[in-house]
Amino acid sequence: MEFKEMFKTKQDCIDYITSIRWPHGFECPLCGSIRYWKKNKGRFECRDCHTETTVTNGTIFHKSTKPLLI
Numbered sequence: 001m002e003f004k005e006m007f008k009t010k011q012d013c014i015d016y017i018t019s020i021r022w023p024h025g026f027e028c029p030l031c032g033s034i035r036y037w038k039k040n041k042g043r044f045e046c047r048d049c050h051t052e053t054t055v056t057n058g059t060i061f062h063k064s065t066k067p068l069l070i
């Protein structure tokens with residue numbers, strides 16, 4: 001099955017990537033906070049340092065030439 005066929009919508013894909021990247025929930029890459037605001041299109045904003053993170057940032061989905069590191 002092709003990867004793109006696994007998901008009906010882009011939101012499905014974002015939810016899947018989110019569950020891989022943060023299996024125990026969001027964690028801020030900058031300060032390590034687990035408190036966040038969920039924004040649209042897979043973006044999260046840290047409540048403590050207000051850094052905005054894209055769920056695909058730094059993953060295979062962001063740069064397909066790199067191996068998947070979780």
Ligand SMILES: [Zn+2]
Binds near residue numbers: 033
């Ligand atoms: Zn933070």
